[in-house]
Amino acid sequence: MENFSSPLQAFNHWVSQSPNKVFLKQPINRKHLEFTFKESYDEAAKLASALHKLGVAPGDHVALLSKNCAHWLIADLAIMMAGCVSIPIYPTLGADSIQSILEHSESKAVIIGKLDDYSKQQSGIPDILKIGVELYGINEQHSWEQLVAESSPLSNIHHQEEDEIMTIMYTSGTTGAPKGVMHTVSAFNEISLTAIEKIALPPQPRLFSYLPLTHIAERAGIEMSAIYRGGEVSFPESLDTFGEDLATCQPHLFFGVPRIWQKFQEKILEKMPQEKLTKLINLPVLGSIIKKKIRKKLGLSQSAANFSGAAPIAVSLKQWYRKLGIEINQAYGMTEDCILSHFNLPGANKFGTVGKPMPGVISKLSEEGEILIKSNCLMHGYYKEPEKSTAMFTEDGFLKTGDIGEFDHDGYLTITGRVKDQFKTDKGKYISPAPIELELLKNTDIEQVCIVGTGIPQPIALIVLSEQGKNKSQVQIDESIWTTINQVNPALESFEKVAKAVIMKEDWTIDNGLMTPTLKVKRNQVEKIHMPMYADWFNQSENVVHE
Numbered sequence: 001m002e003n004f005s006s007p008l009q010a011f012n013h014w015v016s017q018s019p020n021k022v023f024l025k026q027p028i029n030r031k032h033l034e035f036t037f038k039e040s041y042d043e044a045a046k047l048a049s050a051l052h053k054l055g056v057a058p059g060d061h062v063a064l065l066s067k068n069c070a071h072w073l074i075a076d077l078a079i080m081m082a083g084c085v086s087i088p089i090y091p092t093l094g095a096d097s098i099q100s101i102l103e104h105s106e107s108k109a110v111i112i113g114k115l116d117d118y119s120k121q122q123s124g125i126p127d128i129l130k131i132g133v134e135l136y137g138i139n140e141q142h143s144w145e146q147l148v149a150e151s152s153p154l155s156n157i158h159h160q161e162e163d164e165i166m167t168i169m170y171t172s173g174t175t176g177a178p179k180g181v182m183h184t185v186s187a188f189n190e191i192s193l194t195a196i197e198k199i200a201l202p203p204q205p206r207l208f209s210y211l212p213l214t215h216i217a218e219r220a221g222i223e224m225s226a227i228y229r230g231g232e233v234s235f236p237e238s239l240d241t242f243g244e245d246l247a248t249c250q251p252h253l254f255f256g257v258p259r260i261w262q263k264f265q266e267k268i269l270e271k272m273p274q275e276k277l278t279k280l281i282n283l284p285v286l287g288s289i290i291k292k293k294i295r296k297k298l299g300l301s302q303s304a305a306n307f308s309g310a311a312p313i314a315v316s317l318k319q320w321y322r323k324l325g326i327e328i329n330q331a332y333g334m335t336e337d338c339i340l341s342h343f344n345l346p347g348a349n350k351f352g353t354v355g356k357p358m359p360g361v362i363s364k365l366s367e368e369g370e371i372l373i374k375s376n377c378l379m380h381g382y383y384k385e386p387e388k389s390t391a392m393f394t395e396d397g398f399l400k401t402g403d404i405g406e407f408d409h410d411g412y413l414t415i416t417g418r419v420k421d422q423f424k425t426d427k428g429k430y431i432s433p434a435p436i437e438l439e440l441l442k443n444t445d446i447e448q449v450c451i452v453g454t455g456i457p458q459p460i461a462l463i464v465l466s467e468q469g470k471n472k473s474q475v476q477i478d479e480s481i482w483t484t485i486n487q488v489n490p491a492l493e494s495f496e497k498v499a500k501a502v503i504m505k506e507d508w509t510i511d512n513g514l515m516t517p518t519l520k521v522k523r524n525q526v527e528k529i530h531m532p533m534y535a536d537w538f539n540q541s542e543n544v545v546h547e
Contacts, residue, residue, distance in 0.1 A: 004193070006160035006185050007227050008080050014204075014230035015041045021204065023226070026070035027237035027245060028135065033070065037230075040074055045153030047078035047131075047144070053151065054129055054142070056109050058083030058158060061168070063102055065121070066113025067091040068209045068235050071133050071144065073223055075111045076213075083158030086167045087180075088214040090517040091115055092510045095124030097178075101170050102126055105180055105383065112138045162186035168383050169216060171335050180383035181216075187338040187377040191220045192228040194359055198345055199305050204230040205252035208299070210242065212517050216335045217309055221255050243267070246299030254303045258313040258441075259519045261328065264298055265320065265444065266467055281323060291325045300326055305346050307331050309339075310518045312415065312434055315351045316442040330354050332415065336392065337399055338377035342413045353412035354405075363413065364398070370419055371405045372398035404432065421523060425453045429495040433459070433523075436488065436496065443484040445469030445477060448508050450526050451498065456538040458499035461485070462530060464507050477503065478544040485543075502530075502537050505547045 004010040014023075019038035026033040035043065056062060062084045066072050079086040087105045089098055091114075098121055102110065109129035112118065114136040131147065132140030160166070166185045170178040207226050211218040226233045234249040236242045256264075269277070281287045295301045308318075309331045318328045329346065332354035333339030342363065344355035357363050362374040378399050381389030392400055404417045417432030424430050433451035440449045440461060447466035453459035469477055481501045489497045508514035514525050537545050 004189065004228060005162060006189055007166075007192075007224065008077075008157070008160050010192070010228045011037075011041070011077060014227075018204065018230055021230070022232050024070035024073060025232065025234040025249075027235065027241070030237070030241070032234075033135075035070055035074070040070075040077065042153055043148055044074045044077035044081055045157065046148045046151040047075065048081035048157070049151040049154040050131075050142075050147035051078065051082045051084065051109065052154065054109070056082065056084060056129065059085070060108040061085045061087050061105050063087040063089055063105065063107040063110040064113075065089045065091060065098065065110055065115070065125075066133075066136075067115060068211075068213050068218070069114040069136070070233075070235065071111075071113045071135070072213050073226070073233065075113065076223065079111075080160065080166065081154055081157045085165050088167070088169060088219070090170075090212055090214045092212075092517050093121070093124075095121050098124035099126060101178065101180075102128065105168055105170075111144070112140055160185045162189065165380065167219075169214070169219070169335055179385060179388060181335045182380040182383055183338055183377075184380060187340075187379075188220065188224055190360065190375075190377050191338050191340045192224040194340060195221070195225065196228060198343070198358065199253070200346070201225075201229065201252045201304050204232065205304075206249055206302070207231045207233045207253060208235075208246055208249045208251040209233050210236050210246075211255065211257065215310075215518050216339050217255060217331075217333070217518075220339050221253070221307070225253065243299070247297060248299075250296070250299055250302040252302055253305050253307075254300055255307045255309065257310040257519045258308055258317070259311075259447075261308055261313065261317055261321070262441075262444075262447065262466070265317065268294060268298075269444070269468065294324055295326060298326075305329065307343075309333065311520050312438050314438050314441045318351050332413065334401060336379045337373050337375060337401075338379070340375050340377040341373055341401075344412075350408075350410070350412045353408070353414045355413065356411050357413075362398075365405065365407070366394075366400075368419070369404045369406065369416075371401040371403045371413070371415070373401060374398045423452065423454050425459065425495065426455055426457055427495055431459055431496055436461075436492065436498065439488040439491075440484055440498075443480060445472065445480045446484075448521055450521055450523060452527060452530070452534065454527070454531060454534070456499075456534050458495070458497060458538070460500040460502060460534065460538060461498050462502050462504060462526065464504045474546065478542075482543045500537055500540070500542075501544045503544065503546045 015037045020036050022034045023037045023040045024035040062079045087107050112132045130140040131142045132138030133144040165182050168180040170180050207222050209222045236245040280290050306328050308328050329344040329349050331343040333341040342355045360375050364372050402419050403415050405413050405415045417434045422430050436451045437449045448464040450462045451459050485498050
């Protein structure tokens with residue numbers, strides 16, 4: 001393997017080694033628009049040249065507002081080639097949030113790509129240089145296609161230095177306003193080379209990009225994997241075609257947040273109830289044929305490594321997949337450490353943990369049990385937030401993760417809660433909700449759960465039903481939920497026992513502000529809306545209350 005020192009150097013290597021190999025596959029109206037490495041390079045170099053001509057100078061900030069698509073990666077390469085700093089923006093954000101990020105980041109230009117409804121976001125873009133991709137119906141001040149057609153490739157491509165800021169990534173904001181995490185070229189270089197060393201994939205692997213590229217896991221795990229390994233990246237055309245697009249791609253690496261793994265399970269059980277599935281997969285010859293068929297239908301027949309991250313995943317769900325021949329490795333990292341932290345890996349996967357420290361990572365626990373991390377991939381602080389930046393580090397340079405954990409005798413880390421998620425009941429006892437929530441999520445009638453209890457004697461569970469749960473009668477649901485609570489409670493301390501379940505009327509979604517773009521529940525928002533009702537719900541006679 002080449003010892004690269006930057007993403008551009010790695011990309012240039014594959015342009016020279018495999019110029020005609022497909023790098024990006026973008027579905028448009030069910031046909032694939034393909035870009036080879038050489039075509040991607042030329043397009044990016046022309047866009048970089050256009051940026052300079054339009055007055056964007058090296059070191060300037062260039063924002064990127066788009067869902068995952070071929071143009072996202074080409075734009076990111078163009079921003080690097082022009083010597084600029086990329087500011088990715090979540091494509092689901094509303095106009096106000098987009099405006100505040102563009103203004104806070106001091107972006108000089110914004111590249112606008114594939115979006116669901118740009119008309120609702122357009123008013124959030126201030127008077128800066130705007131480049132729209134016509135292919136996705138974005139008609140803006142400047143057309144990507146026209147700029148590329150009129151420009152010659154930039155001849156003096158920027159040479160990336162290891163210590164220069166490459167990107168400012170605004171966190172998805174489970175707690176408060178997004179903060180701009182500054183990362184250098186060397187952070188992405190180190191995480192990419194470490195992944196190549198520890199995660200074995202076929203040469204020039206196939207990859208599937210669908211979780212927001214604005215998120216560190218997708219950026220490092222998929223975009224950088226493709227750039228450093230010379231991979232081929234496919235994208236879903238839409239939510240409706242997601243399953244078909246994934247099955248067509250059959251990627252060699254797959255990363256899903258727990259909610260995605262739950263959704264896949266739901267789809268399988270819709271077609272084949274659990275009892276029948278269990279019976280069939282246990283049959284000697286037929287069982288292995290059925291398992292193979294399910295893996296192929298999901299799109300995971302060729303995957304050498306499957307990961308889950310961003311939130312805890314139930315051990316029971318991983319065991320369920322293992323029976324189908326799909327091994328899910330839980331990993332742990334955050335934007336601030338460029339996800340170089342702890343990973344379970346194929347062949348070294350301990351369920352219930354988030355794995356061991358990756359090479360180059362030193363981790364320890366504070367006196368309070370908070371997980372502290374040190375590596376060469378730590379952020380260079382939050383943009384324009386020196387006090388918040390300082391508060392994130394210990395005096396000896398360890399990053400404070402905000403997570404509480406414990407190590408077992410084999411060195412595997414288990415996360416037991418969040419420092420800020422702990423709440424106190426009116427008995428004065430602190431409760432960590434995450435472990436209880438994970439136990440309840442074993443019930444496939446439950447899609448999302450939030451254990452709360454501020455101001456009441458015992459915790460209660462706020463529950464959003466899964467599709468399977470929504471198809472059951474109220475009597476069936478009440479019985480299902482209360483049976484699960486009775487199974488979970490005996491293992492809990494008396495002050496932790498769940499006293500009630502409350503079934504939510506509405507789903508928690510990105511659109512209503514109760515989930516982050518990475519599909520994590522925004523606990524503080526859920527609490528803000530529902531806390532006034534806790535006492536009423538707690539005092540009702542039913543065990544399962546319907547909102």
